[in-house]
Amino acid sequence: MTWIMWIALGLFVVVYIAISTEKINKTILALFGAALFAAFHFLEGERIFASVDWNVIFLLVSMMIIVAITKQTGIFQYVAIRMAKVARGNPMTIMILLSAVTALFSAFLDNVTTVLILVPVAILIAQELDISPIPYVVSLAMASNVGGTATLIGDPPNIMIASAGGLSFNSFLVHLTPVVLVLMAVLFGFQWLLFHKQMRVSNEKRARIMSFDEKKVLTNPILMIKSLAVLGLVILGFFLHGTLQLEPSMIAMLGASLLMILATPHEIDHLLHEVEWATILFFVGLFILVGGLVEVGVMKILAEKIIALTKGSVSLTSLFLIWVSGILSAIVDNIPYVATMIPLIKEMGQTIGPDALMPVWWSLSLGACLGGNGTLVGASANVVSVGLAKKSGIQVSFWDFTKYGVLYTIVSLAISSLYVYLRYFVLRV
Numbered sequence: 001m002t003w004i005m006w007i008a009l010g011l012f013v014v015v016y017i018a019i020s021t022e023k024i025n026k027t028i029l030a031l032f033g034a035a036l037f038a039a040f041h042f043l044e045g046e047r048i049f050a051s052v053d054w055n056v057i058f059l060l061v062s063m064m065i066i067v068a069i070t071k072q073t074g075i076f077q078y079v080a081i082r083m084a085k086v087a088r089g090n091p092m093t094i095m096i097l098l099s100a101v102t103a104l105f106s107a108f109l110d111n112v113t114t115v116l117i118l119v120p121v122a123i124l125i126a127q128e129l130d131i132s133p134i135p136y137v138v139s140l141a142m143a144s145n146v147g148g149t150a151t152l153i154g155d156p157p158n159i160m161i162a163s164a165g166g167l168s169f170n171s172f173l174v175h176l177t178p179v180v181l182v183l184m185a186v187l188f189g190f191q192w193l194l195f196h197k198q199m200r201v202s203n204e205k206r207a208r209i210m211s212f213d214e215k216k217v218l219t220n221p222i223l224m225i226k227s228l229a230v231l232g233l234v235i236l237g238f239f240l241h242g243t244l245q246l247e248p249s250m251i252a253m254l255g256a257s258l259l260m261i262l263a264t265p266h267e268i269d270h271l272l273h274e275v276e277w278a279t280i281l282f283f284v285g286l287f288i289l290v291g292g293l294v295e296v297g298v299m300k301i302l303a304e305k306i307i308a309l310t311k312g313s314v315s316l317t318s319l320f321l322i323w324v325s326g327i328l329s330a331i332v333d334n335i336p337y338v339a340t341m342i343p344l345i346k347e348m349g350q351t352i353g354p355d356a357l358m359p360v361w362w363s364l365s366l367g368a369c370l371g372g373n374g375t376l377v378g379a380s381a382n383v384v385s386v387g388l389a390k391k392s393g394i395q396v397s398f399w400d401f402t403k404y405g406v407l408y409t410i411v412s413l414a415i416s417s418l419y420v421y422l423r424y425f426v427l428r429v
Contacts, residue, residue, distance in 0.1 A: 001301060006419040008042050008296045012289055016340075020332040022377075027278045030285025030336075034292075036141045038175055042292035051291025052284055055163040055249040056156075060283070062252035063153060067113050068232060068274035069263050073224035074116075076105065080121040080212035085140040089206030091129050091199035095139055096188050100123055102140045103184055107154045108235060111381040112276075119388045128208045129173075133394050135195040138404050139187075140386040142373045146187060146412070149298025149369035150180040152238065152248060156283075157338040157368045162248070164342040165361045169238035169248060175362050182414050183370070190408050201422035202368040223263055230259040286339045299338025301374070303347030314356050315425045319417050326413040330374025330405075338368050359424040366416040374409040376401040 001009075015033035019026045037043055070076075083101055087093035098118065105114045119140055126133035131330060148154035152162045152172045157264050161167065218224060234255035238248055260268055310316040321341075328337050341364055349357040372379030376386060376398045382405075386396045423429055 001298070002296075004042070005298050005301070006094050007040065008037070008292055009298050011036055011040075012293055012298075015289065016332075016336060019336060025278070027282040027285065030282050030289065032285075034288035035286040037289060039293035043288065047295060048288060051294075052287040053160065053163050055147065055247050056159050056287075057249075057280060057283060059153065059159055059252050060156065061280060062249065062256040064113075064275045065256040065271055066227075066234065066252070066259055067109050068271055069223070069228040069259050070231060071113070071117055072220060073227055074219045075224050076117040076230065077121055077217040078214050080118050081212050081217065084125050085212065085214070086210050089129070089201075091126075091131055091190065091201055091211035092196050092376060094125060094209075095191055095195065095199070097128070098125075098136070099139050099143035099187065099191065100184070102143040103150075104178075105148045106144040106147035106381075108231075111148045111155060111379070112384050114144050115140055115381045115385045116388070119385045120392070123389060123392050123394065125209060127392075128202045129205050131201060133389060133392070134396055134400055135191070135198060137385050137394070137396055138401055139195075139390045140189055141379070141382045141401075142187060142249060142405065142408060143184070144381045145369060145372045145379050146183050149183075149366065150177045153252075155369050157334050158365055160335075160338050160342060161361055161365050164346065165357075167361065168242050170242070170273070172365075175358075176365060179366070179416060182419070183415060186411060186415065187408065190404075190411075192258050194404060196200060208401055226262045227259060230255050230262070233258075283335070283339075286336055286390075290339045290343055293340075300342040300347050303344045303351075305429035306344065307348055307351055312352065314359060315421065318359045318420050318424070321360060321363040322367040322413055322417050322420065325364055326371035326374065326409060328380040329368045329371030330409060334368040334372055334379065338364065341368075359420055362424075363416075363420055364418060366420070367413065370412045371409060373405045373412070374402070375405060378405070 001142060010032065015029055018024060018029050030154075034048075038048055074198040079101055084094045084096040087097050098121075102114055102118050105118070121138060122140055123133045126136050145155075149158070150172070151289060152158055152167070152169045154172075158172060162169075162172065227352055234252055237244065237246070237255070238252035241251055244251070260271065290299075306317065309321055325337065325341070345357065345360055345364065348360070372382065376382050376396075382401060386401065389396050
């Protein structure tokens with residue numbers, strides 16, 4: 001490698017380590033690193049902005065706006081309470097149903113938004129039943145990470161992978177949803193084995209749950225109808241985006257714009273406050289950092305090293321990537337990790353061909369998304385869930401979460417490895 005490559009790689013590693021330690025806000029670090037890359041001329045002029053994947057940026061912003069409007073209606077809390085009543089107040093059944101709802105919402109909404117809405121309801125239910133809320137907090141966080149793996153819009157890494165690999169919304173459903181359904185079934189089994197002894201309550205306490213009036217949380221029925229109609233159209237648009245010849249980001253932007261016209265035609269300032277601009281700018285900084293490594297040639301060399309290590313075998317590369325991605329994503333934020341791996345995989349595609357590369361993309365998604373369950377800091381949804389518990393006076397330690405997460409993550413990565421190997425290298429479907 002040339003000295004320019006070493007400087008670029010050294011700066012990137014320093015920024016990456018600083019992000020993972022969380023001593024300084026990660027958005028500030030990403031933007032500072034991007035500015036340094038520009039100052040050192042690793043990227044210049046239009047190449048700086050060309051390195052940013054604007055499909056990812058606009059899809060994230062648009063979905064954040066749609067969710068911000070929809071959650072004002074109380075529909076998500078309504079569903080959670082309704083599920084608790086369907087379970088007849090049985091704590092174990094409530095946990096499984098709420099986990100299923102969390103996974104479903106996380107497949108179509110942001111993971112963090114999902115847990116922000118559902119974890120407080122789960123904590124309230126646990127307190128009414130007079131049992132520890134910790135199993136609920138851990139279970140919903142893990143379910144959000146698994147459910148988010150299933151679709152293009154379910155988890156930010158998937159949005160990045162789809163844009164980079166030219167993968168459609170339907171392709172995620174076809175290739176990832178089957179294994180996610182298996183993993184959810186396994187998660188339910190884990191929940192029963194680990195928590196069922198803690199879930200015994202009297203009929204009197206179960207009656208408290210049955211007395212909840214879910215209709216009271218529906219604050220704006222008219223807005224709810226508008227929001228669900230637009231959200232339904234957006235999801236339908238994702239299914240048809242190949243036929244419509246529109247990027248998912250543009251479909252989401254159409255939906256967000258339409259919903260703003262229907263809901264708040266004269267005022268949007270409060271909605272823009274709901275957009276997580278720190279996250280958006282974090283993505284921008286990361287894209288520029290990784291673009292700089294691509295520009296100076298670092299990614300090309302690293303891709304050649306990986307191909308040499310796996311002897312050019314796509315099956316070995318895919319399985320290797322599931323475990324490396326899973327382990328690293330349990331330790332560091334999976335977003336910068338995936339941002340780093342995408343150009344590496346693209347470079348590998350130059351050698352092994354884009355069609356042969358498909359299993360590698362799915363392996364990256366499975367490893368990065370599922371690895372987030374490994375530790376408390378492995379995914380934003382975990383940290384937010386534990387933060388919500390703390391606000392309610394419930395302490396969930398790093399070990400409280402990790403002792404459950406590590407075991408499930410190992411099993412889920414093993415199942416994913418078997419799935420990828422059998423589907424793409426034995427059955428070849």
